[in-house]
Amino acid sequence: MFETTPFAPDELDAYFRRIGWEGDRRADAATLRGVHLAHSRAIPFENLDPLRGTVPSLAPADLIAKLVRTGRRGGYCYEHNMLLAGVLEALGLGVTLLTARVVLGAQRFEDRPRTHMALLVEVPGDPRPYLADVGFGAPGALLEPVPLTTDVEFHGAGRRHRLVHAPHRGPLRLWVLQAHEAHEAHGESGAGVWRAQYAFTVEPFERPDYEVINWHIATNPRSPFRSRAYVQRSTPGRHLLLDGPLLTETHADGTVERRELTNETEARRVLDEEFGIAVPDGTRLLP
Numbered sequence: 001m002f003e004t005t006p007f008a009p010d011e012l013d014a015y016f017r018r019i020g021w022e023g024d025r026r027a028d029a030a031t032l033r034g035v036h037l038a039h040s041r042a043i044p045f046e047n048l049d050p051l052r053g054t055v056p057s058l059a060p061a062d063l064i065a066k067l068v069r070t071g072r073r074g075g076y077c078y079e080h081n082m083l084l085a086g087v088l089e090a091l092g093l094g095v096t097l098l099t100a101r102v103v104l105g106a107q108r109f110e111d112r113p114r115t116h117m118a119l120l121v122e123v124p125g126d127p128r129p130y131l132a133d134v135g136f137g138a139p140g141a142l143l144e145p146v147p148l149t150t151d152v153e154f155h156g157a158g159r160r161h162r163l164v165h166a167p168h169r170g171p172l173r174l175w176v177l178q179a180h181e182a183h184e185a186h187g188e189s190g191a192g193v194w195r196a197q198y199a200f201t202v203e204p205f206e207r208p209d210y211e212v213i214n215w216h217i218a219t220n221p222r223s224p225f226r227s228r229a230y231v232q233r234s235t236p237g238r239h240l241l242l243d244g245p246l247l248t249e250t251h252a253d254g255t256v257e258r259r260e261l262t263n264e265t266e267a268r269r270v271l272d273e274e275f276g277i278a279v280p281d282g283t284r285l286l287p
Contacts, residue, residue: 007090011064015087018042018068027092029123029130033144035091036132037157039084043067044074044233044275045137047225050218052283058082058207058214072278074233076225078214080135081117082207088132094122096129099213100200103176104138109166109199115217116198117210121145131163131177137232139239139250140179140197148175148202158237158252162194172201182254192254229267229285233275240274242267245286261286 007015016022019038024031049056056079057063063083066073074080085095099114106112118133132145144156146163153162160180168174178194217223224230228244239250242261247270249257261267267285271277279285 007060007064007086011068012087012090014064015068015083018071025091027124029126031091032088032093032121032123032130032132033156035087036084036134036145037143039080039134040141040143040157040234041236043080043134044231044277045076045080045135046074046231046275046277047076047229048073048231048277048280048283050076050223050225051229051285052280055215055218058210060086070278072276074231074275074277075135076137076217077117077133077135078210081119081133082210084132084134085119088119088121092124094124096120096122096202097205097207097210098200098202099205099209100177100198102198103196104140104198109168109174109176109196114200115213117213118198118200120148120202131175136197137230138197139232139241140181140195141234142177143234150175153180166199168199170201172203175200175202228287231271231275231277242270242275 019042021035021038023034056075058078063079067075067083089095098118098120100116100118101109101112101114102116103109103112121130121132128147130145130147133142143159146154146161150163150165153160162178164176166174166176176199177197179197180192181195182192217225229242231242233240237252241248245261247259247261264286268279271279
């Protein structure tokens with residue numbers, strides 16, 4: 001079970017103000033769903049620290065300072081989910097830290113390393129644990145947590161997900177999170193397709209494991225987060241993604257609009273106005 005230095009009351013208050021959560025602060029499924037959705041829509045995904053050669057800190061105080069108190073920054077998966085884990089634990093929920101293989105676009109699951117962080121959350125009195133994840137940088141990300149149950153379709157804030165099992169070597173079951181993609185997203189018509197997002201087991205990981213993975217992803221020259229800006233934000237009705245110079249807007253009905261940003265001034269303006277991000281000095285956004 002995840003254990004961390006508890007957030008102080010003023011830190012929790014600042015977090016809930018940051019995500020706009022005015023609901024209950026109870027250890028129940030409704031609070032888990034509400035906080036998860038509010039976090040997903042309020043704090044953007046971004047890799048600006050690794051892009052400018054800095055390894056993001058996962059220390060609780062630093063996560064509060066960057067993602068919460070500035071009000072104009074985000075982070076990538078380890079920052080988002082480590083922050084949420086601390087908040088959920090402070091609310092009285094049980095949290096197990098997981099790692100996953102991002103398999104979106106992969107031919108074989110085994111070709112991808114375990115570099116993504118997700119959470120397994122236990123709600124008192126609920127026999128089902130929940131998969132929670134506010135740090136997956138893709139349009140197929142969860143906006144609300146889903147029970148760890150196979151072959152059931154879950155609808156959350158306009159997105160459709162399900163969990164399935166896949167064969168693999170090892171004593172633990174391999175879980176795969178799938179997201180439903182409308183064919184309109186690919187310029188086609190039809191009922192859409194289920195696409196695997198990431199695969200994981202429920203083996204618990206600890207904070208030192210993520211310190212190593214975080215350092216690797218932030219410093220390895222082959223890491224995509226070192227070579228180009230990758231920023232996303234989910235709002236009601238649309239998902240925004242900046243991948244290098246390409247800005248993609250995906251609407252709830254699956255329609256997609258794309259345009260290429262041409263200069264640094266335009267890129268900074270888009271991050272400011274569309275993503276709510278203040279770009280640190282010295283950051284070069286476009287190749």
